[in-house]
Amino acid sequence: METRELRYFVAVAEELHFGRAAARLGMAQPPLSRAISLLERRLGATLLERTSRAVTLTEAGAVLLREARAALDAVEAAERRTRRAALAATGRPGVVLATKAGASSELLAKLLDAYAAEPDAVAVDLLLCGIGEQEGMLRDGRADVALLHLPFDTTSGFDTEALRTEEQVVILPAGHPLASRTEVRTAEVTELPDLPLPRWPERDGTYPEGPGPQARDHAQLLQLIALGRTCWIAPESSRNQLPDGLAAVPVVDAPAVTTVIAWPPHSRSRAVAGLVRAATRL
Amino acid sequence: METRELRYFVAVAEELHFGRAAARLGMAQPPLSRAISLLERRLGATLLERTSRAVTLTEAGAVLLREARAALDAVEAAERRTRRAALAATGRPGVVLATKAGASSELLAKLLDAYAAEPDAVAVDLLLCGIGEQEGMLRDGRADVALLHLPFDTTSGFDTEALRTEEQVVILPAGHPLASRTEVRTAEVTELPDLPLPRWPERDGTYPEGPGPQARDHAQLLQLIALGRTCWIAPESSRNQLPDGLAAVPVVDAPAVTTVIAWPPHSRSRAVAGLVRAATRL
DNA sequence: TGGATCGATACCCGGGCGGTATCGCCGCCC
DNA sequence: GGGCGGCGATACCGCCCGGGTATCGATCCA
DSSP states (O other): OOHHHHHHHHHHHHHSOHHHHHHHHTSOHHHHHHHHHHHHHHHTSOOEEEOSSOEEEOHHHHHHHHHHHHHHHHHHHHHHHHHHHHHHHHSOOEEEEEEETTSOHHHHHHHHHHHHTSTTOOEEEEEEEOTTOHHHHHHTTSOSEEEEEETTSOOTTSEEEEEEEEOEEEEEETTSGGGGOSOBOHHHHHTOSSSOOOBOOOTTSOOOSSSSOBOOSHHHHHHHHHTTSOOEEEEGGGGGGOOTTEEEEEBTTSOOEEEEEEEOTTOOOHHHHHHHHHHHTO | OOHHHHHHHHHHHHHSOHHHHHHHHTSOHHHHHHHHHHHHHHHTSOOEEEOSSOEEEOHHHHHHHHHHHHHHHHHHHHHHHHHHHHHHHHSOOEEEEEEETTSOHHHHHHHHHHHHTSTTOOEEEEEEEOTTOHHHHHHTTSOSEEEEEETTSOOTTSEEEEEEEEOEEEEEETTSGGGGOSOBOHHHHHTOSSSOOOBOOOTTSOOOOSSSOBOOSHHHHHHHHHTTSOOEEEEGGGGGGOOTTEEEEEBTTSOOEEEEEEEOTTOOOHHHHHHHHHHHTO
């Protein structure tokens, strides 16, 4: 199987429409139809059920869609990492660290300092990601190593080392009734009619429906809380950078957040190894 | 990048010789040379350093070799798993479980029994592997799920669930001086001049050099021990199936062996999920 | 210095991939 | 209910690219 065929199949399987898939691939519809049916013949499997009105995935098609995405990610990663390796050999070497935009910068700063102190440290390029984007970055080679936050992110398929576990707090306007409490429960926070939880943009840039205000980044969020429009549950380390006018109260039944450093399992890069070593020594 | 190019590069990188690589690929040498240099041009990276007497990998080439192998495994897995899914849809569904040939069958039997009792259980095809082969089987789709043994196997890149941890024993002829001891240390076993550890075949079928007798499988090994030609360190569960004339003595400083069930991280198969569920309930 | 080895280059050919035109099928709507 | 529109499949065509043979050029060894 060639990656071209996999790309074609993924396009059709995602669009469930040969015409649109062909447009997305920048080609005409007939050769795409042919390529798919040839693929089906070679695999000895029906991947798509077509009527002239609708295209649906078969069981085998669903399997191939999952596996093809993983395979294409691996091929893309091969290409990107090779390019980066070549660049590193003849120029400035570096390593790409993916981290959640707006996450506590304290641990990150300590990590960067500790790594910079290593004898063979190279430049660390930070890749600030939206929520849950880091895994894809690692998988397709845009990043070499990432900081993930359990249980929100999944470490599935990566090698990891746990760095720190912390409880969560709710961040409120200082004047709010709950702000004077010594602790709260999750239910009390999520059901506050006056402070609905904010809405974050999806991958496509649109916001989900709901009562909460729209927030695009960490700074906006803090502003919205200060204005008394929303509240937010966050790891307790975010207390350290809390501006005036905001209060943090422990949420006793919220799951503990574990920060882990993760890297692709076959990574043999000195830089990644160095970062991991520095991280575990923190 | 097309998988064809990756296959070409891996062949050359492994052989470090364009002629031999071309022969292995069943093609002539000139188009192979062209394909590689085209790949290098497109990547903007020198992958191989050639003199007319020797070919060596560059830094970038080494990266691509590792990544390309992983990517090709993923593509192969996509193909195999799709074929199996299609087969399962129109015939007898099944799941392939890779396990070490000659490992303790007791845990395996319990697992198979527990899974068979599940309401939607399908047939489990056993794939008996040589030492350390299971990981490759999982990676390239020849197996759907595997039983691995830490610390000998690595679970890198898979999702896992630990099933059991056990200490190790040394298996000796019953009449041997050590057989009456209540415990021994690793050094005492590995340095026995009268019972050198056996040699296992490599991937290519050849045996490493050494004093020990050659063994091909578990039965042969037990025979060799009974004959007083060798000894062997194994998990204590192997005591259960020990024939007459053999004795087992705990090795106090040998690492504990953990049996884990492992599966590819993006697996969504009902059968794999069922097996894992059954395994964790043991 | 000549031969052997090995990768690169030059040139040619055929198949496969992508394009256009068109068909066949099936809902839908007037 | 028949015409129409949307959609995937088929037919056919042209061209590019991947693979083949012949040969060159460099390097090492005798």
